[in-house]
Amino acid sequence: MFLSRIGSQTIVFRHPPAIEATATIVGKKEAAGPYGSCFDMVIDDNYWGEESWEKTESKMLREAAKMAAQRAGHPLNAYNYFLAGDLLNQIISANFAARELSIPFIGLYGACSTFVEGLGLGGIIIDGGFAERLLVGSSSHHESAERQYRAPVELGIQRKVTAQWTVTGAAGIAVTRQRPGPCLTKVTFGKVVDMGIKSADEMGAAMAPAAVDTIIQHFIDTGTQPDDYDLILTGDLASVGKAIVLEMAKQRGYDLSKNYEDCGAIIYDQSTQKVQTGGSGCGCVAVMASGHFLPEMIKGTYKRMLVAATGALLSPTSSQQGNSIPGIAHAVTIERL
């Protein structure tokens, strides 16, 4: 059902699609963090036998998608679509993964919001009766992202205090019409919000306003309040962005202080892992939601959660031309029905 009144951005699924299986692959640093034991596979080093970090990232995404398919118990050709994206120019991680998977491919770009963009579109495709099952995936890789967006890590440039550490991680999720499994019940696609941040070391501040915009829109459209969720989760705002979300939401009359968390703020141990304000990247919310929060929901810890993935639409080209960094956030409600 589409909430068709003017201004609504939210879709309520009629027959909520189910998440049949998830799979996560991370790097050593992520495995050494507080949630390290939640992830399905840890690669030995950030090359994983490949010649370049970009090739490694694509392999991680491909293998995570294959693992999710296998766990769900279906061969790859039983999946009607592969919806995926990543941070690299021309989403090469996803393109090359799709080439190997040989599943009809729908390429997405939403920066770090891609994971939820894929879940939302996947939900639409399944609920609309256009597919039996599909795979959603996204990935990021610390070294491939740094050299594209900021500077090659070999330069050893000192990281700013507001910087975030791009997560080396990939997740695949198998979505199907058939329950059981946590279900996608609602999705809110966000608008692009730009508050004028220009520094690639202030991603959290660039994305936080978009997160607040989409989360509050979701509340308004669905007639819910923060208390109606066991957990409200954002993607990778890290500690600075998280604080901004809490403050901005409060100013708009929503108290998120009791049940709000951000994946970027918790994936690393900030006291020992030297990540400045926390984690970022398409892989951050993907591996935290798939590796920790969805399994916890299956165990019964959560009944209903709102996951808002935020993307900083950062581009070296547009930044060099003096443009600010627009942000976007897409949100899905996931429920144990």
Next chain:
Amino acid sequence: MFLSRIGSQTIVFRHPPAIEATATIVGKKEAAGPYGSCFDMVIDDNYWGEESWEKTESKMLREAAKMAAQRAGHPLNAYNYFLAGDLLNQIISANFAARELSIPFIGLYGACSTFVEGLGLGGIIIDGGFAERLLVGSSSHHESAERQYRAPVELGIQRKVTAQWTVTGAAGIAVTRQRPGPCLTKVTFGKVVDMGIKSADEMGAAMAPAAVDTIIQHFIDTGTQPDDYDLILTGDLASVGKAIVLEMAKQRGYDLSKNYEDCGAIIYDQSTQKVQTGGSGCGCVAVMASGHFLPEMIKGTYKRMLVAATGALLSPTSSQQGNSIPGIAHAVTIERL
């Protein structure tokens, strides 16, 4: 209706969404070509008052989307989604256009297949009952594409004989539940196909196998033959790629010689416009389909056409690492019902 037998890649819409309006904006070179009079607006020079070609491209996409909305007779806030993408890293043309339009945004990356990827997903969203109306758009710009993918035009590097000329053009399409208007009746999302082409000057050859794969899959899934269409149109293979499509299809038992055309092969006058094999870019099929073929369908020239947009998933990064260029094609059947 989803054709759910194993191997099918095609969706048949139950209530075919209608194309309510189109709008096109092109550069002077495109306006000087054989179809120049079909386009709605021609920009004075390739800057259009902006400081950079990237900003110009984004403005073209934004204005084309606004023009399509206006022609359909609805304010921007009556559109539930804006589905768009382009060739630039991080799809900045689309991101910045979406910021100004302030419509919930679904960012796509399918290289030059983006236009049909957007129409296909837009069709799913409308037919599934998830939106009343939405805007689809894509763009490309000769100078912004050349400096990102090949070399800055200021260098004056001699173009290879197999090269294509990136179209400076943007199109917006308004899709709705309400007829009249040409209708989207079927969509086939393609697989990534890679035959090993490595040169950024041989896009047509890189994309042609994907075009053939998707077009024949569409025939098989829908039980149709080439003769069932008044026109079979590909995106931007240009003259070399077009010849490869004809030959490869023939080898697989399909004669496309009677009703097949390629937008890249016809958008310029190849005898006088110095474009080597023809046009390319996200904007090529977008402006040709929106500016010429859809209006011709409304006039009655065509009753049913199959539009397959092809994308070369070209990346300077992956090319520098020795990778070949994967191709993809998505196809939609558009009919006058």
